[in-house]
Amino acid sequence: MPKFRFAKREEAVTSIGMSPIKGSGGSIEERSTESPREYRLYKRRWIGLLALVILNIVSGMVLVWFGPIANNVVADFGFTLDQVNWFGNVVNVVYLPSALVVPYLYGRLGLRGTGYIGAFLFIVSGWVRYAGTARSLSKSDSLALIMIGQLLAGLTVPIFQVIIPSYSERWFDLKGRTTATMIMGLSNPVGNALGQLIPPLIGTTRQSLLVMAIIFTVAAPVVFLVGDHPPTPPTFAASHKHPSMMSLVHAMLGRMPRDQYTYMTFRQRLDFAIMVLVFGVLVGIINSFTILTAQQLGPYGYSDDTAGFMGAALLLVGLVAAAVTAPLYDRVLTHHLALSCKLLTPIMAACWIALIWEIKPNNDVVLYVLMALIGGTSLSLLPVVLELAVELTRNADGSSAILWLSTNLFGLIFVLVEGALRAGPDANPPLNMRRAFIFQASVISASVLLIHLVEGKQTRRAQDEIKRDQAERATHQHVGIEVVEVPSERDDKRSSREMVPPSHMEKVHIQLPLRLLRSRGSVPAQVRISLEAHHDLGAVVTHRSRSRARRTRHHCPSA
Incomplete structure (x- = not known):
């Protein structure tokens, strides 16, 4: 099952703005200000x-x-x-x-x-x-x-x-x-x-x-x-x-x-x-x-x-x-x-x-x-x-x-x-x-x-293949998502999750499996992520492309 890794970021993530997390969680909303280069197919x-x-x-x-x-x-x-x-x-x-x-x-x-x-x-x-x-x-x-x-x-x-x-x-x-x-x-x-x-x-x-x-x-x-x-x-x-x-x-x-x-x-x-x-x-x-x-x-x-x-x-x-x-x-x-x-x-x-x-x-x-x-x-x-x-x-x-x-x-x-x-x-x-x-x-x-x-x-x-992967990484980084290869094998050890819950006003860097983003269609133009700091820490990612919007929910159980 795909895993998410949440880790602290020392530097500011300018493409993501975070609201304070108060109890039930917070939200992150990002809109791309420029169109990164992408490859596209046409039905015609x-x-x-x-x-x-x-x-x-x-x-x-x-x-x-x-x-x-x-x-x-x-x-x-x-x-x-x-x-x-x-x-x-x-x-x-x-x-x-x-x-x-x-x-x-x-x-x-x-x-x-x-x-x-x-x-x-x-x-x-x-x-x-x-x-x-x-x-x-x-x-x-x-x-x-x-x-x-x-x-x-x-x-x-x-x-x-x-x-x-x-x-x-x-x-x-x-x-x-x-x-x-x-x-x-x-x-x-x-x-x-x-x-x-x-x-x-x-x-x-x-x-x-x-x-x-x-x-x-x-x-x-x-x-x-x-x-x-x-x-x-x-x-x-x-x-x-x-x-x-x-x-x-x-x-x-x-x-x-x-x-x-x-x-x-x-x-x-x-x-x-x-x-x-x-x-x-x-x-x-x-x-x-x-x-x-x-x-x-x-x-x-x-x-x-x-x-x-x-x-x-x-x-x-x-x-x-x-x-x-x-x-x-x-x-x-x-x-x-x-x-x-x-x-x-x-x-x-x-x-x-x-x-x-x-x-x-x-x-x-x-x-x-x-x-x-x-x-x-x-x-x-x-x-x-x-x-x-x-x-x-x-x-x-x-x-x-x-x-x-x-x-x-x-x-x-x-x-x-x-x-x-x-x-x-x-x-x-x-x-x-x-x-x-x-x-x-x-x-x-x-x-x-x-x-x-x-x-x-x-x-x-x-x-x-090299240029395609580079384009995907560049585009996802543009919207505040760093794309890395994350093993998908099941691993119950705490070290494999490496989840560090965000503090009150910290910037959070989110890493998603490359093949997960690749399988979800075209590069998102808008990403909305909600974090819940309770017994279960989850992430809701909404992909909005030019043609349609898709929503997927992924759970990362706490250690």
Whole structure:
């Protein structure tokens, strides 16, 4: 049970005025004369989060939309499979330079201004792509218009994806940051899953592109719901100005002065480099798999619908796993992000190795199980890696841009390599991609070994916790309460209470357990304490915040 310690104070406590204690007790009333700095959360952060979720879901459809219907697109338009693959590849190609430009746009235009550009590109890309379905066009004209539409849509993906860790840092505190990153970070895979499910369910490929244009047009206006930053930051990290991309480059090159907030030690630079490589490989393999799903499974007798469902199973199970684990990382495993990566990645690698032998005819159940395991292990780590990268760099925009750039770079490379590894028409079965499965498993296994070299020290969280505690102590001292850590274990000895009843006109200093004040809500603006000098000495503390008042009574029995 929490204990209070009452002790004499020699110096005057200017923030507390005491009336004489006469028999039954006295009262202390204090009103703060100035507003101490505090960290604050705003409910509207959830509105912006929901808007970014919708925008990332829609942008996530772009990459994989043609994957499950690749064979149908070839039949309807006369394109080759390699040309259809480039509808996904062009998104990865345009992502590479765009990801580096996006942090600069955020710095110049802010989140909302940059979002307007993305929303405009949403609408234009959807209808340019649909214009390519006109039957009066030649095959080359249709290919050009659809490719241009994909290129414009690809520009929107980094606009809404790179900002995710930065938005979490600006609007959420330590207990919600990883969860917010999870919700927004996994919205892009949700778009991938929907991009796997929707196209096979629509009548024709031309109708599917019309539906895509409508979805893009309807989703674009939600960008008006996203705010740049809150009036009062929720954490110490959120109070800093957005670091530029060049500051991250200087930090990685070891040219950042030690006294700068974004300074990185050699170990942190090494950890971040390893994470960029591993994250790029793991997510790039998944991206390439979702693009090539129909081509990888089709030779073994699986329909486009089944291929789409398996790709969706990978993504949807991963979403559920991430939704379960993200709150644990915020509240339980707060200091074990790197350890989680080291434990889960070997399971994921084993599943990719198993696919070499398990992709065969009439093996649906085993494939669904493997897809679920791959999704559950890989996607639950996605927000963990994004947050851990910010912990190492203290640069949310820059680290996110480089991580996502690496995924698109590796995804592009893997699609090209695996397409080249496709067997010929005389193979058994014809056009199978068994060599591509071996390539996937080999690359993932090698990258998983590297993750065990990461130390993963969470510097940003440590700084935020220190500054949060300092702010609480400063605020409570401002209202006349000194905050100290007091053991809560039950102790009946008199020495543990150290209660010295106040005399007639003495100043009294009151020490309360830090976790008690922390659990009672926001910092009090007014505190009223009544002391009763009888057989029981008690304290009544009333907390009054801006939004509501709370009253709690704590008793300290006399010795």
